[in-house]
Amino acid sequence: MARSAVSDTSQPRLADHVKLRFDAIRKRWVVMAPERMLLPDEVAVDVLKCCDGATPLATIIDRLATDYQAPVEVVGPDVVALLQDLCERGFVTT
């Protein structure tokens, strides 16, 4: 199996058996994975919602930059770093 690496053309998605769910009790989004869970912050939730396995990373970054009214050069590195980390920890795959 190839090591996961994030690039502009990657089409990231949640890894198999990883679920982004809204927790109605705590009123926040949570990421469920085998015997693990993540409590993502708001930005991470926005990023993960874009990870549908079809949208290229470059498009995701453009979309978030528009939503946040921030330059792509500012948003891009943060999104790449976040997804690279989540890939290495097995929550996201490309």
Next chain:
Amino acid sequence: MNAVPGSPPVEAAAVAIEPPLAMLCELTHRCPLRCSYCSNPVALEGASHELSTAEWQDLLSQAARLGVLQVHFSGGEPTARRDLPVLVRHAVEQGLYTNLITSGVLVDQAMADRLAEAGLEHAQIGFPDITEEGSTLITAFKGGLARKYAAAAALKQAGVALTMNAVITRHNVERLPQMFEVAQQIGARRIEVANVQYYGWGLLNRAALMPSPQQLAWMTGVVTEARARLKGQLAIDYVIPDYYAKRPKACLGGWGRQFLNVTPSGTILPCHAAETLKNLSFDSIRDRSLADIWLHGSAFAAYRGDAWMPKGCRSCEHKETDWGGCRCQALALAGKADAMDPTCEQSPLHASVRAMAEQEAAANINTMTYRTFTDTAR
């Protein structure tokens, strides 16, 4: 309010209680294996006391309403319960994320398919070793390893995510590098390099299982190298035998903070070993609601927060990292449930606990007491 001698200080009542994140269901204590490191209590509960299908379903519904997000079906051997797929489906319908903790020896393709169809997300298969001889030494069950491989293949085929739980003792440490290969061969995306934790039968057999500090140092090097090499391919969780640790483990994220455990007969525990604490009394789901037990049960209140802590813990900068360590271990090793966990280097017993582990490893006496039901439990 008048202070009652011996009662917890008043501020204990002010501890904010968050809803639990995870619930472990010991569906049964029945198991074809007799593992000498089993974490079940030495006094096992017999089949006639087990909760019914309807009782488990009601409990799962209550758990979801209380805020539980993940449920772990465990045992004994949970697949010995014929209603396991029904319970998995019920949990999934309540929005719970489902994990199975199994030995695998009863899992064939048909069962794996039924579990996957019910919505099971993940299974953890315990491996006492990766040789038949080493596996049988721990389980007293011949042919178990081949069945575990078959179960892994069946679950993988059915589309269930796999974790290999490699349980480490001094008898199998040397095969750790091959265990990473096995994990990848069976298609696991995650491996737990889980040194035995010494509770229940494991505590009883500690002298026959404990690795040496030299083995631990070597193991840590192997894990460090594998983590770097397999990043993004195989997630590696590493749990050391805490007798050799400097800081205690944050037992289940702190007493009564995130986790609850249910015994086969429906006793609700803050952790799986809590019944060793004879000073506490535990509530049953047959008598009270889960929310009532979580919020108001005396056993959950006993060691929640820091009011119970000895002075050295209450003023410690790590108290909200490790939550004072493990109460069951404090009782087992220091003789008092509210003592400092002796695996903490601040404990006056720390050096002697480590020395005891070293001596047991060096003596290398391998007589094991295999898990069994007492006559009264049948």
